[in-house]
Amino acid sequence: MNLWRLERLRLLRTPRWVALLASYLVFGVGMPLLTRYQQALFRNLGGEVRVIAPEPTPTRSIAAYLSNAMQVGLLVSVLVAAGSLAFDAKPELAAFLRTRSTSMWRLLLPKYATSAVAVAAAYLAGLATAWIGTVALIGSTPLATVPVGGGYGALYLGFAIAVLALAAGLARSVIGAGGIALAVLIAMPIVGQVLPWLEPWLPSTLVGAPTAIADGASAGSFLRAAGVTAVAVPTVLWAAVRLLARREV
Numbered sequence: 001m002n003l004w005r006l007e008r009l010r011l012l013r014t015p016r017w018v019a020l021l022a023s024y025l026v027f028g029v030g031m032p033l034l035t036r037y038q039q040a041l042f043r044n045l046g047g048e049v050r051v052i053a054p055e056p057t058p059t060r061s062i063a064a065y066l067s068n069a070m071q072v073g074l075l076v077s078v079l080v081a082a083g084s085l086a087f088d089a090k091p092e093l094a095a096f097l098r099t100r101s102t103s104m105w106r107l108l109l110p111k112y113a114t115s116a117v118a119v120a121a122a123y124l125a126g127l128a129t130a131w132i133g134t135v136a137l138i139g140s141t142p143l144a145t146v147p148v149g150g151g152y153g154a155l156y157l158g159f160a161i162a163v164l165a166l167a168a169g170l171a172r173s174v175i176g177a178g179g180i181a182l183a184v185l186i187a188m189p190i191v192g193q194v195l196p197w198l199e200p201w202l203p204s205t206l207v208g209a210p211t212a213i214a215d216g217a218s219a220g221s222f223l224r225a226a227g228v229t230a231v232a233v234p235t236v237l238w239a240a241v242r243l244l245a246r247r248e249v
Contacts, residue, residue, distance in 0.1 A: 024126030032133030058141035081115035120154035149210030169243025
């Protein structure tokens with residue numbers, strides 16, 4: 001049984017890929033438009049109430065995309081990926097997959113890699129769309145915003161899916177695994193605010209990389225967080241494999 005092909009078919013022959021792509025692309029299209037025309041929108045809808053909107057800038061446009069993509073998009077990504085990684089939620093499917101795989105690594109890796117690549121691709125498609133809309137409607141922003149800043153963001157999403165795999169080893173259900181993963185991901189930036197000295201090292205710091213690079217920050221300022229994340233991903237996956245391998249179906 002080719003698990004890599006099975007995971008690709010599971011993603012592409014169902015509406016999952018549509019939901020995943022749409023959750024990022026809609027903000028990639030909408031946020032530059034909203035940022036550019038928000039003053040006129042508030043003026044027309046405000047009635048007698050005067051609403052002062054900030055001046056549209058390229059940095060605000062990219063930040064608006066990231067703010068929504070890393071909330072709604074991440075939520076959809078976790079739920080879509082949890083359907084694959086929390087395979088123990090269905091005992092019959094779990095028994096089928098476990099008995100046809102020689103090791104838990106061979107079972108988990110296609111699920112993780114397919115989900116992580118799909119999520120990263122959807123995120124980058126949305127970011128590229130937001131960058132194009134920003135340049136067309138508002139003003140120029142560094143090209144490195146997409147390949148470099150987006151690369152950092154994609155690395156963070158790979159970490160997020162690895163955390164989800166670990167959560168699937170702790171909870172059998174899709175909702176349980178997704179809830180644990182989201183709780184960890186939400187708590188991480190809070191830890192960075194409470195302990196500012198730790199923030200440059202946290203994977204969550206990578207979320208803001210495209211905005212910072214669009215605003216002129218050096219790409220090297222995120223290397224510490226990227227290094228920690230690159231080490232954390234295989235470590236978290238190893239822990240997930242250990243938990244899943246020990247679980248009785």
